[in-house]
Amino acid sequence: MNALPIVSHRDPDAVIAWRGTRPVRARRFLADVARVAAALPPGGHILNACTDRYRFALGFCAGMVAGKISLLPSTYTPDTLRQLAQFAPDTWVLTDGDDGALPLPSVPFPALAADDAETGDTQAFDVPLIDAGRLVAWVFTSGSTGTPVPHPKTWGRLVDNVRAEAAALGLNAAQPATLVGTVPPQHMYGFESTVLLALQGGAAFDAGRPFYPADIATTLARSPAPAVLVSTPFHLRTLLDEGIALPPAALLLSATAPLPEALAQRAEAAFGSPLLEIYGSTETGQVATRRPARSALWELFPGIELALREGRTWAQGGHIEQPVPLSDVIEQVDARHFLLRGRNADLINIAGKRTSLGWLNQQLLAIPGVRDGGFHLPDAERDAHITRLAAFVVAPGLDARSLRAALRERVDPAFLPRPLIFLDALPRNATGKLPREACEALLAAHAARPREMRG
Amino acid sequence: MTQASASPADTALHREVAELIVAALNLETSADEIEADAPLYGDGLGLDSIDILEVALVVSKRYGFSLRADSEDNLRIFASLRSLCDHIAANRTQ
Numbered sequence: 001m002n003a004l005p006i007v008s009h010r011d012p013d014a015v016i017a018w019r020g021t022r023p024v025r026a027r028r029f030l031a032d033v034a035r036v037a038a039a040l041p042p043g044g045h046i047l048n049a050c051t052d053r054y055r056f057a058l059g060f061c062a063g064m065v066a067g068k069i070s071l072l073p074s075t076y077t078p079d080t081l082r083q084l085a086q087f088a089p090d091t092w093v094l095t096d097g098d099d100g101a102l103p104l105p106s107v108p109f110p111a112l113a114a115d116d117a118e119t120g121d122t123q124a125f126d127v128p129l130i131d132a133g134r135l136v137a138w139v140f141t142s143g144s145t146g147t148p149v150p151h152p153k154t155w156g157r158l159v160d161n162v163r164a165e166a167a168a169l170g171l172n173a174a175q176p177a178t179l180v181g182t183v184p185p186q187h188m189y190g191f192e193s194t195v196l197l198a199l200q201g202g203a204a205f206d207a208g209r210p211f212y213p214a215d216i217a218t219t220l221a222r223s224p225a226p227a228v229l230v231s232t233p234f235h236l237r238t239l240l241d242e243g244i245a246l247p248p249a250a251l252l253l254s255a256t257a258p259l260p261e262a263l264a265q266r267a268e269a270a271f272g273s274p275l276l277e278i279y280g281s282t283e284t285g286q287v288a289t290r291r292p293a294r295s296a297l298w299e300l301f302p303g304i305e306l307a308l309r310e311g312r313t314w315a316q317g318g319h320i321e322q323p324v325p326l327s328d329v330i331e332q333v334d335a336r337h338f339l340l341r342g343r344n345a346d347l348i349n350i351a352g353k354r355t356s357l358g359w360l361n362q363q364l365l366a367i368p369g370v371r372d373g374g375f376h377l378p379d380a381e382r383d384a385h386i387t388r389l390a391a392f393v394v395a396p397g398l399d400a401r402s403l404r405a406a407l408r409e410r411v412d413p414a415f416l417p418r419p420l421i422f423l424d425a426l427p428r429n430a431t432g433k434l435p436r437e438a439c440e441a442l443l444a445a446h447a448a449r450p451r452e453m454r455g
Numbered sequence: 456m457t458q459a460s461a462s463p464a465d466t467a468l469h470r471e472v473a474e475l476i477v478a479a480l481n482l483e484t485s486a487d488e489i490e491a492d493a494p495l496y497g498d499g500l501g502l503d504s505i506d507i508l509e510v511a512l513v514v515s516k517r518y519g520f521s522l523r524a525d526s527e528d529n530l531r532i533f534a535s536l537r538s539l540c541d542h543i544a545a546n547r548t549q
Contacts, residue, residue, distance in 0.1 A: 211504070212511055214521035238508045244521055424479050425509045432505075 003129035004159050006033070006061045007199045008173070012125040015204040017054045018178065021222060023204070024054065027125060032112055036062035039110035043090030045138075047071045047081075047104065048186065050096045054207035055109050056185040057195045059094045060137075064130050064155065070137040072186050073148055074282065078103055080140075083148055088138075132156025139188055141282050151283045152321055159200055160319040161285040162192055164301045166201035168289045169228075169251060169276060173202025177250065178223040180206045181230040182216060188282045189255045193230045203228075213242035226250030229271070233259045234432040236267050237372070249273045255280065257432045258340055258358075260365040264292035279340070283324040284315050288338070297337045306332055329356060363410040364391060369398045372426050375417060376439035390443055391417030392426055392434075421446050468540050472514075476536075479513040480506050491537040496530050507533050514539075519548035 009016060012027040024032075036058045040046065046063045048070050050056040063070050071091060073080050081103050085091060093106035130136065136155045140148035171177050179198050183190035198205040206223060210216040216239055220227050228251045231239075236254060239246070240263070252267055252275040259277055267275050279298050280286035288298035300306070303318030306326075313330040316323035329341040342358025357375050364373040373393040395403060400420055407416055427438035473486035476495070480502070489495075495502050502510070507530060511522045522532060522542075532542045 211524050212508070212522045213515075214523045218523070234505065235508070238512050241512055242515055242521060424513070427480065428505055430505055 002132040002156065004132050004155060005127040005129055006064060007127055008202050009127075010202075014176065014202065015224075016198065017057065017205055017207050018223065019052075019054055019207045024207075029058075030125075030127065032058050033061045033065060033128070035112065036110050037066040039107075040066050040068065040094070041092040041105070041107045043068075043088075043092045043105075045069050045071055045088040045091040047073070047084065047091055047093045049076065049093050049102075050109060051184070051209070052096050052207055053181065053185050053194060053205055053209065055096045057199065057205070059109070060195065061128075061199075064134075064136050065128050069135055072137055072139045072188070072191065074140050074187075080148055084140075087148075087150060130155045132159070139191075139282050153285075154321065157285070157319040157321055158192075158196060161301070162196040162200045164303075164319065165192065165197055165278070165286055165289075166203075168299075168301065169253070171197070171201045171203060171228075175226060177201070177203040177226045177228050178206065179203055179228050179230055180216070180219050180223055181209060182211075182235045183230060183232060183256075184209060188285070189278070189280070190230070192280075192286060193253060193255070193278065213239045214244055217244055217246055220249055221247035228253060232256045232432055233263065234428055237263055240266055240270055241371075246270050251276065253278065258362070259292050260362070261292050261296070262366070262368075268293050281324070281326070284320050284326075287315050287320075287326075296339055297333060298340065300336050300338070305335075306330065306338060308332075329358070360389070360391075360411060360415055364393065364407065366410070367395075367398075367403065367406045370395045370403070374426060374434040374439075375415075376434070376436070376443070378443055379436075379440060388418040389415055390419055390421065390439065392421050392423050392439070392442055394423055394425060419443075419446060465540065465544075468544060469536060472540050472543065473536060475513050475517060476510055479509050489536050491540075492535045494535060495533045495539070502533070504530070514543060517549075518543050518546070520546045 007016065007026060007029065009026040012025065014026045015023040016026050016029045017024040040062060046059060046068050048056055048059040050059055060070050071084055071088065073084055085104055091104055093102050093104050094109060095106050096109040132155055134155050135152050136158070137153040138150045139153055140150055179194050181190055181194035183194070185191055185195050194205045197203060206219055208219060210219040220229060227249050229249050230253045233254055233256070236252070249271045251273055252271055254275060255278040264275050274291055275293060277290050277292055278286050279288040286301055287304055288300050290296070290298045301318055304315060304320060305317045307314045307316060312325045314323045314325050331339040331341050333339060342356030357377065360375040361373065364370055364375065371394040373391060373395070376390045376392065378390055393403065400422070404416065404420065421442060426434060427442065429435050469491055470486060473489040476489065477486045496507065515521050533539055
């Protein structure tokens with residue numbers, strides 16, 4: 001049997017988490033895990049809804065120690081939770097907040113011992129071991145039919161993934177990093193790159209989730225070096241646009257959507273640190289990394305391979321539980337490297353010419369002066385008319401004419417947007433995507449405006 | 456329960472901030488449809504955390520200060536237009 005420890009820290013006094021300015025050391029963490037494990041409800045599944053990253057980590061580890069499986073849904077809508085209850089009827093919600101509205105039985109987070117409580121320093125430092133093959137979590141994607149699709153995660157594969165991540169990011173357990181996340185621990189990216197990366201990389205995570213740019217700056221400033229900011233393109237952009245003084249960081253991490261090269265360079269300059277991007281998905285875990293300020297090429301994680309089947313690119317091997325078709329158009333450069341060419345779902349065909357919205361968006365975002373932007377294929381009547389793309393753009397220093405001229409240099413005339421709508425901000429959703437419904441609403445609003453007021 | 460009637464300055468700020476929100480988010484709602492005490496987040500105006508960050512950015516530019524949650528409830532300031540305006544009035548530098 002191959003069993004792996006719940007934390008890789010060897011020193012009982014190593015810091016695992018920061019709760020504000022207070023460190024939580026490994027010995028205390030294990031004592032807290034044991035306390036929470038003993039207080040978990042009887043069911044076999046836990047929906048870990050804790051917003052505090054430290055309590056989330058305790059809930060996950062206590063669940064493993066107590067032989068339970070964690071559920072990580074992609075949303076917490078009542079509909080999703082009801083579907084989860086059908087998937088695993090013995091599910092209990094572990095929550096550190098308001099639980100009144102949840103359609104599942106819930107248990108409040110157990111009280112923890114006081115910070116200065118005796119943790120039994122004289123006892124042996126016994127880190128619980130979990131069988132590598134054990135199913136420890138189900139993560140869910142939204143699925144195309146509205147029913148969440150479950151994906152299994154075994155402990156060994158999760159550990160392999162984040163140990164490879166620690167190596168790819170250059171984290172050194174001898175100089176433990178402090179991970180500050182703007183992403184929630186329940187999201188696969190946040191789960192891997194804040195909680196598991198700290199637990200398995202000998203590092204520490206900040207228990208909060210700083211929200212406003214000034215909060216992020218404050219949290220980073222108080223975090224012991226080397227500090228790592230785990231974030232998204234959207235959060236990085238608002239952080240840079242706020243124009244506040246930013247503390248140094250050792251490393252910036254971004255995922256969820258491709259980061260435009262210009263934003264990557266701004267971020268690297270502002271923080272004086274490299275910015276690495278992670279490409280992955282809920283199904284696969286992490287697949288590749290790159291440094292977008294230097295190269296558009298992604299490098300695969302060790303052991304992971306790409307294969308072309310049925311016109312799609314599949315990821316398999318390494319820590320991937322089972323082969324998964326990727327939703328992106330991928331151009332393989334060699335066995336270990338690839339380029340992203342947009343999303344499959346975004347493929348469009350206008351007047352017989354094919355491209356992807358993702359590629360068009362990259363062209364738009366690459367124009368100097370464009371802060372944010374996106375193309376949209378409108379829902380429209382198809383009676384022999386060619387549907388034109390719309391584009392929404394945030395570019396305070398540009399006018400429509402110069403922007404169109406710049407686009408024309410990059411994009412086939414078939415794809416030039418009509419209309420091109422200037423906005424103060426794009427209606428991106430919580431994952432930074434531009435939902436179709438929001439585009440349609442913007443188009444409708446634009447059409448309703450008096451013509452002389454349109455951009 | 457009674458409330459002191461809003462001063463003209465309050466009313467002007469409410470109007471201005473409502474317009475900032477509508478413009479920043481390109482809402483189809485008009486500024487005067489945003490009620491002072493209705494929740495901005497979730498059920499009321501339906502803003503989410505991404506919207507809140509967008510508005511926070513515009514507010515910081517317009518009023519010259521950065522919003523902070525100090526690890527408390529991120530969204531307390533955005534409970535309503537009134538709470539946001541109170542916060543702006545107390546912290547603005549321009």
